[in-house]
């Protein structure tokens with residue numbers, strides 16, 4: 001890429017010299033420098049305008065440049081920029097936010113523990129569920145069952161709960177007491193089974209694992225309603241009903257990681273609403289603040305809360321748990337989501353249109369499957385459609401496509417050879433058209449480069 005702005009190279013040099021970026025190969029890293037954003041668009045330091053098909057990192061629900069969020073932050077900074085919520089203190093924004101989230105979360109999920117992000121939310125979950133069982137006189141209930149290729153964050157507990165092999169390979173993970181069962185990823189792993197049979201088969205692994213390890217050893221099962229970072233893996237329709245049947249038989253807690261699905265992404269407030277699941281705990285982050293400031297949390301049900309409140313201190317917390325500026329921004333974010341009927345609009349207008357337009361890409365010779373729910377989408381790139389055969393890994397077709405996208409003004413992320421999309425919830429139909437048009441062009445360019 002030739003540079004027009006000399007400042008671009010200067011920034012890239014600083015990156016080489018001083019910045020250790022997340023999930024990056026530092027050798028020859030020359031990052032694209034994003035300098036500003038508005039609505040669903042980003043601009044880089046070369047002046048290129050880019051449609052952000054990934055809502056930042058799944059988080060900018062309201063898009064960029066919402067003055068109300070800026071105002072909420074600056075108002076709170078002037079009033080009370082920081083105070084902690086340890087040792088019998090609190091402040092209005094954290095309390096109002098806790099009440100507001102309890103209003104929109106499903107069922108009896110009424111109690112909030114705030115964190116700096118999703119990983120800390122899942123760390124909190126691990127400690128809290130073990131504390132819960134110990135407080136009930138069952139300290140041996142320690143094991144958390146998760147799934148392969150799940151993403152639950154990057155702290156020691158988060159990465160251990162996650163099922164990402166390349167993460168486990170660094171730092172001696174997973175930590176003890178976490179086991180992984182198969183994921184409901186029919187396109188990649190379903191073989192000759194039809195989708196629904198496969199869904200039942202992988203769900204049954206939960207029951208097999210509970211029986212093999214012993215119900216008396218298992219604390220919880222954690223899952224994203226739809227796996228996000230794993231490749232927008234929408235489970236077969238048979239999967240969640242079967243998981244619910246299994247969970248109903250055993251005394252273990254159910255944790256929904258709603259960091260991506262929460263706050264309207266599926267067209268419902270939470271992915272658990274979309275599937276009719278009733279978790280005992282939910283991890284939240286990302287869309288909670290539209291990413292304008294960092295914040296996450298763990299939502300806890302009445303049942304779990306009633307138990308742990310009987311046994312004294314929960315010895316856990318972060319300096320920035322319930323940070324007043326983050327809480328003020330989250331409150332304003334939720335106010336806008338509600339008052340502008342954004343979740344409802346996703347459900348009735350934007351998502352049906354987005355899903356319909358995206359599925360037109362099925363006709364493309366490079367595309368083996370298009371799937372999605374709400375404003376989540378995935379496009380599987382294949383060498384042969386009928387047999388779902390991929391290109392050799394070394395060809396890195398997904399990365400090739402991603403590069404074409406970036407160079408042509410579209411952020412679409414590659415997970416292996418799965419292209420994934422999660423635009424801001426406020427994307428318009430015209431912008432969806434532009435997204436699909438650009439995606440088509442980039443699929444064409446990828447195919448041309450492959451000489452196929």
Ligand SMILES: *Cc1c(COP(=O)(O)O)cnc(C)c1O
Nearest residue numbers: 117118119151152153259260285
């Ligand atoms: C991003 C993500 C996390 C981690 O959140 P951070 O804020 O990066 O710590 C956890 N779970 C899911 C499902 C995520 O997508």
